[in-house]
Amino acid sequence: MSTGYGSATVDSLAARRLSRLAGSTPAAELVTAAGRREDFAGWLRHVTPAAGCAHPIRLSGTVFRVEQATGRITSERHTAQMPDGLIYTACGNRRASVCPSCAETYRADTFQLVTAGLVGGKGTPATVAAHPCVFLTVTAPSFGPVHTHRTDRKGRPLPCRPRRDDTSCEHGTGHACWERHTEDDPRVGQPLCLDCYDHPHQAVWNLHVGELWRRTMIAATRNLRQLEKLTGHKLRLSYTKVAEFQARGAVHLHALVRLDGRDPDPALSHLTLSPPPGISAAQVALLLRSAVTETSFTTAPHPYRPHGWPIGWGEQVDPRPVRLAARDLDDAAEITTTAVAAYLAKYATKATETAGHLSARLRPDTVRSYTDHTTHSGRQIDACWRLGQRPVGWDPEEWSTSWGRLWRWAHMLGFAGHFSTRSRRYSTTLTALRQARRDWQRDHANPRPAANKVERLDDGEDTTEVVISALHFAGIGWHTTADALLANTAAAQARARRRTAREELWTTG
Numbered sequence: 001m002s003t004g005y006g007s008a009t010v011d012s013l014a015a016r017r018l019s020r021l022a023g024s025t026p027a028a029e030l031v032t033a034a035g036r037r038e039d040f041a042g043w044l045r046h047v048t049p050a051a052g053c054a055h056p057i058r059l060s061g062t063v064f065r066v067e068q069a070t071g072r073i074t075s076e077r078h079t080a081q082m083p084d085g086l087i088y089t090a091c092g093n094r095r096a097s098v099c100p101s102c103a104e105t106y107r108a109d110t111f112q113l114v115t116a117g118l119v120g121g122k123g124t125p126a127t128v129a130a131h132p133c134v135f136l137t138v139t140a141p142s143f144g145p146v147h148t149h150r151t152d153r154k155g156r157p158l159p160c161r162p163r164r165d166d167t168s169c170e171h172g173t174g175h176a177c178w179e180r181h182t183e184d185d186p187r188v189g190q191p192l193c194l195d196c197y198d199h200p201h202q203a204v205w206n207l208h209v210g211e212l213w214r215r216t217m218i219a220a221t222r223n224l225r226q227l228e229k230l231t232g233h234k235l236r237l238s239y240t241k242v243a244e245f246q247a248r249g250a251v252h253l254h255a256l257v258r259l260d261g262r263d264p265d266p267a268l269s270h271l272t273l274s275p276p277p278g279i280s281a282a283q284v285a286l287l288l289r290s291a292v293t294e295t296s297f298t299t300a301p302h303p304y305r306p307h308g309w310p311i312g313w314g315e316q317v318d319p320r321p322v323r324l325a326a327r328d329l330d331d332a333a334e335i336t337t338t339a340v341a342a343y344l345a346k347y348a349t350k351a352t353e354t355a356g357h358l359s360a361r362l363r364p365d366t367v368r369s370y371t372d373h374t375t376h377s378g379r380q381i382d383a384c385w386r387l388g389q390r391p392v393g394w395d396p397e398e399w400s401t402s403w404g405r406l407w408r409w410a411h412m413l414g415f416a417g418h419f420s421t422r423s424r425r426y427s428t429t430l431t432a433l434r435q436a437r438r439d440w441q442r443d444h445a446n447p448r449p450a451a452n453k454v455e456r457l458d459d460g461e462d463t464t465e466v467v468i469s470a471l472h473f474a475g476i477g478w479h480t481t482a483d484a485l486l487a488n489t490a491a492a493q494a495r496a497r498r499r500t501a502r503e504e505l506w507t508t509g
């Protein structure tokens with residue numbers, strides 16, 4: 001048929017895959033789209049860095065290659081000479097509901113990052129694998145009874161809230177619920193009585209969870225000083241954590257906390273050393289548990305509540321020692337490194353999806369459609385919105401950096417923090433991982449002479465070429481639906497292959 005992209009095999013293979021994938025889009029249209037391209041393979045290579053992305057950013061302009069030592073421009077190329085006259089970059093969104101491909105990249109990066117902190121690699125010494133390590137889950141306290149999915153030891157569902165006496169609240173809602181809710185029952189996490197539930201307190205708690213964590217780690221470090229005195233070694237806690245919305249709309253945190261040794265010399269304190277032998281993960285767990293239970297504070301006054309709100313953790317504190325290998329797990333309370341890494345990575349992308357909240361900021365003209373008083377989520381958003389509104393007489397600057405944040409983060413139910421964070425010494429960074437991937441893509445997927453490559457000259461000096469881009473924003477999205485499907489299919493396959501290979505490598509290592 002077409003003189004298209006060189007090979008009839010690619011042509012028909014792509015068409016078959018796409019017709020399976022596309023559903024409503026006729027395969028013929030896609031084959032035409034692919035065939036229209038003079039050099040399909042070249043086009044695919046060109047779009048590879050953004051291929052799986054649902055809403056890539058289109059850039060146009062000039063790309064310069066510059067010799068770093070001399071500042072001499074060795075080549076320049078305008079995007080007009082490239083396929084589609086553009087460069088595509090992935091949107092980089094972390095949410096699976098916005099861009100499945102970029103969320104998957106983020107998940108895989110988080111997996112690597114967490115794993116590097118557990119077993120070493122990516123610049124982290126392999127000796128960290130022997131450090132005591134604890135997987136800690138901390139939750140919010142109760143803001144009122146909610147429907148829950150409960151099971152017995154064998155996993156059979158139990159009644160939600162069994163109560164012998166037939167009492168009800170002042171709003172006429174019964175205190176008991178005898179139903180056995182399944183895990184995916186939409187009522188799970190919904191208050192028994194919307195009017196009894198303390199929505200303002202939950203909103204304020206979500207806003208302060210970052211501060212609560214910070215103070216908890218200070219308390220834990222204070223407890224660590226006693227261990228330092230006992231062992232005569234300097235110690236540090238390194239962690240990575242993810243935030244997750246529970247069904248009721250309160251945030252909870254999963255953290256991986258590792259005990260490191262550090263050099264007493266401040267100039268060398270950035271090094272990750274082995275802690276002295278004899279400190280067990282169970283000891284670290286104990287130390288964290290006491291930090292969690294002893295940390296609480298009262299918020300600043302609010303016009304609505306002049307004495308502030310109490311902020312502390314819920315009773316459900318669960319520090320579990322992390323064991324390196326899946327084999328010889330003799331204690332059910334322990335958890336393996338692989339399970340931890342997969343768990344944290346999954347929540348880094350799923351965190352925001354579960355509570356059914358919104359992804360966009362609210363505006364005064366749109367907010368009323370999200371504050372339905374007959375729903376739990378409506379009441380949560382309404383609480384944020386009301387408590388975040390600046391009362392007359394308050395300094396706008398002061399308000400916006402304090403309670404005004406509730407207003408700004410109403411779409412996140414008051415949570416203003418990052419979903420996935422880590423302490424400075426935990427392991428590598430997302431930025432470093434992304435750069436490594438860009439380098440890899442450029443070197444492997446692109447037959448053009450690679451920039452940023454170090455060439456060795458006769459006199460033994462390194463000459464580094466850098467790429468400087470003078471690009472501007474040219475739009476969002478693929479040119480056509482057919483282009484999107486072509487690029488996405490190719491990317492999906494590559495992704496599946498990479499994911500399997502990479503995670504097998506990491507987890508068997």
Ligand SMILES: [Zn+2]
Pocket residue numbers: 052053054055056090091092093099101102
């Ligand atoms: Zn994307």
Ligand SMILES: [Zn+2]
Pocket residue numbers: 146147148160161177178179181
């Ligand atoms: Zn119930």
Ligand SMILES: [Zn+2]
Pocket residue numbers: 169170171172173193194195196
């Ligand atoms: Zn009530």
